[in-house]
Amino acid sequence: MLNKVTLLVITVLLLTGYPVQADNLQQLEKYQNELENVQEQLLIYQNNELNEQMKQEMIQLNKRVSELKGYVKAYEIAQTNIFIKQQLVKLDPNAKLFFPASTTRxxxxxxxxxxxxxxxxxxxxxxxxxxxxxxxxxxxxxxxxxxxxxxxxxxxxxxxxxxxxxxxxxxxxxxxxxxxxxxxxxxxxxxxxxxxxxxxxxxxxxxxxxxxxxxxxxxxxxxxxxxxxxxxxxxxxxxxxxx
Incomplete structure (x- = not known):
């Protein structure tokens, strides 16, 4: 059976929220770390006999995994788009001036x-x-x-x-x-x-x-x-x- 410490960790994970968008590497690392932790907790659930409350918590954890995967994917797409825009601007032969920053936002x-x-x-x-x-x-x-x-x-x-x-x-x-x-x-x-x-x-x-x-x-x-x-x-x- 799950011990009280494990249940406390799971409860904290369920209540912890981050902004919807990962707009920097630090935020991305938070999402990735949380994703890893939640997946570990799911493995603990899968290897134990569950009561009704634990089953509901497991459902919530699975939802959080889907959210986190979505956030990480969105970040990767956003970074790719930013990189492409930077190169288009900086390599534009008609541009009089070089874009002065590493982001074009x-x-x-x-x-x-x-x-x-x-x-x-x-x-x-x-x-x-x-x-x-x-x-x-x-x-x-x-x-x-x-x-x-x-x-x-x-x-x-x-x-x-x-x-x-x-x-x-x-x-x-x-x-x-x-x-x-x-x-x-x-x-x-x-x-x-x-x-x-x-x-x-x-x-x-x-x-x-x-x-x-x-x-x-x-x-x-x-x-x-x-x-x-x-x-x-x-x-x-x-x-x-x-x-």
Whole structure:
């Protein structure tokens, strides 16, 4: 017969719930670990004489196994789709700029009158936000030079947290003439910046890791494109040049 400890473990497993979607590797590992534990408990049931209550609990465990398998499969499909989208964007011969993050999940677009998620005020969002939990990496959008590197508390780019500014010479408008284009990468994870002021970088080169430094509601990259030197007045929609 099953002992009280085993029944307690089973009860905890039945009551434990996770979010419906596995959107990062840590969540996936939780699902996989729970799936393994539930399957082990089912084996214990199968090798014991069951009363009516145990039979009902076994039914619930079987349902949970089906759910967990579905979550794991959905995660695998989602990751495959994300990978395909990344490659399509990054290998697009018509893209002026390399996609600047290891995920293509965009959560906020360029908007001249966006409601700020923290302050609630309407103000221009002069870039795009790219967000995904877990280890996400930031890449240089084009060959260029590091103009500046910022720290969260250095008092120069308040709110943007750790950030990097690059400058490029690109024919951004297709008229055959190269012009100064500045790209800006903000809310980086502290102590992950791979470049210093004056460095020369290549298109697609790793420059930092995604974080949530500065004024931020969660881990993401705020990415800006400016025609000329950095100024809030000359920001343009990055999506015009990414794909």
């Amino acid at each position: 965009i959560t906020s677009y360029f908007d001249n009158n966006r409601k700020h998620p923290i302050t609630g005020e309407n103000k221009a969002h002069i870039g795009i936000d790219i967000a995904m939990p877990g280890n996400q990496y930031i890449y240089a959008a084009e060959n260029g030079k590091v103009i500046d590197v910022y720290k969260e508390y250095d008092g120069r780019m308040n709110g943007y947290g750790d950030a990097i500014m690059l400058q490029h010479q690109i024919d951004i408008d297709g008229d055959g003439q190269k012009e100064v284009v500045t790209t800006f990468y903000a809310h980086l994870m502290p102590n992950t910046t791979q470049v210093t002021e004056g460095d020369v970088v290549d298109r697609g080169e790793l420059i930092a890791q995604m974080g949530t430094s500065g004024i931020s509601t969660g881990q993401h990259l705020h990415f800006e494109v400016h025609i000329g030197n950095w100024s809030k007045q000359n920001a343009v929609d990055p999506m015009l040049f990414l794909n």
